[in-house]
Amino acid sequence: MSMNFIKQLPDPDELKAIHPLSKELAAHKQKRDAEIRDVFTGKSNKFVAIVGPCSADSEDSVLEYCEKLADLSEKIAEKVLVIPRVYTNKPRTTGEGYKGMLHQPSPDEKPNLMAGILAIRKMHIHVIENTGLTSADEMLYPENRAYLDDLLSYEAIGARSVENQQHRLTASGMDIPVGMKNPTSGDFSVMFNSVLAAQGSHHFIYRNAEVATNGNDLSHVILRGGVNKYGNSVPNYHYEDLIRLSSMYEKLDLKNPAAIIDVNHSNSNKQFKEQIRIVSEILHSRNYNPSLKKLIKGVMIESYLVEGTQPIDCQRIYGKSITDPCLGWEDTERLLYKIAENC
Template sequence: MGFTKIRKIPSPEEILDMVPLTENLKKIKSARDAEIEKVVTQNSDKFILIVGPCSADEEDPVCEYVSRLAKVQEKVKNEIIIIPRIYTNKPRTNGEGYKGMLHQPDPQKEPDMVGGILSIRRMHVRAISESGLTAADEMLYPDNLPYCEDMLSYIAIGARSVENQQHRLTSSGISIPVGMKNPTSGDLTVMYNSINAAQVSHTFSYQNYEVKTEGNPLSHAIMRGYVNKHGENQPNYHYEDLLFASEMYEKKNLQNPMIIVDTNHANSNKKFFEQIRIAKEILYSRSYNQTIKKYVRGLMIESYIHEGNHSPDKRIPGKSITDPCLGWEDTERLIYYIAEHI
């Protein structure tokens, strides 16, 4: 076989003992989870805003960014729940490039999976301690979920993973909201089937055990645009798209229907500054149509301290080394605009 064993990775129990979540931080997470769940179950009129860098590449700037978000959260707490994006696993379209902190805790050094897991936990613990905000991450590798699940308040399933059986089954055992993105093909049926799969109980193999899940009633939809047969990015955030997705949701027998719109990726054609215009258009669509307002109850925005992006070998703390992001000043203004227009 073409595998070389480098070293054994400690068990989740061992890792959690090395970097534990204190009782106080557990209480913060529990309170945050309850508040977010109320939005998903339509017991709160607040709007969810998942915002942060494309990839969490370094502890200091990530924690500084999250602390800035915490100050804004206090000002918009009656209208918005801010969930920081702390994305530590990055899918790569062609398999090459920076794969996230899990693989490389230092983007300029060689891969170190154990070091990556420990760095992720330390970063999350510090972010929660300094800001009081618990974060979102993408579940790229289902088997790695036990290393970080105790710290997260939101999980996204990416467009490349949403058709994968293990992602769907694992999502059915998660107790926090899981957002299912539409696949890169754009077929919304795939997304709704994935939501359905996550909401029901399953028995399957996981972490060397035969397990049975209860189903996750908090799984829901994320619209992120798609790619056509010519490889061109196509948006699905326009009025007609949101109305179609909402009406399609109404026909499904799914619990807690909710749509979050990703303003970047294929929706913006990766033109990061377009996220401002896109967010405003979505807010206008919500105000114009009550069906859209009922279902579209959150946005995803890619943002960091400095706008744009750059390569890992030209590292500027607080600037994305993967997809380009909005800068802080534009982000702060946009959050206040959203709070005023939801």
């Protein structure tokens, strides 16, 4: 047999009992969730900035980053709603490489899923405790989100997962915004099919139980660029792309039309400094066209304490990405102020 049993992992309710979210923090999260919901339903005109490292690889540096982000978010709160990216799962195109804190609480050590589950739950709680911000994470493994479902205020379904049935159906049972990225091919119809599925009600198996969902009216699209048959990045944040997106939304019977633009990945061809220019172009497009201003709710930015990226097997620099390259803090601070001035 090629799959070997290692250990039984705890039930999510057991883990939550060991590391609970206090009643005070739960009430705070409920308030934050309502504020975020108001943006996606159009009740609030605030612009969402989902910003943070490509992967949350160290609790110390992630908390330091989020504390800086919290201080800044208070200064721009009238215009911008900041959601920190605390991504604890990392999809790998070939299956090789660092898969995130869930797999390896320490990037230098072997995978340990039990330690990883504990580490990511504690880190998300500490972010709320230390900063008052509630986070975004990627739903890479649908059944694993049960370990964090009381902590997260936003979830994304990635380009490689968006066609998966279990991701779509699980999203239909969530009560927070869930963003469906366009697939790596760039096909908008696949992305919209996922939104449609997530907004519907379903009956299926989840964590060995028969469940039924009511549908998630906050499911929406995320544009992250695509890759053509030659392996070249094809961005989809330009004005013409956004107009096409708006036109497709108008033809579909979807609740709360909304879009987030991921300004890294194939939109920047992973040229991380391009994120600054791309955000400026998106803001210009929104301000030029009232329908786009209503539709485009925010941006997703990859940013960390130190700009760039570094390999794992080196004398690593604290607060520098070990996966995709990120903006550094100084550029991030200037960019968020610019967003507040122009959104």
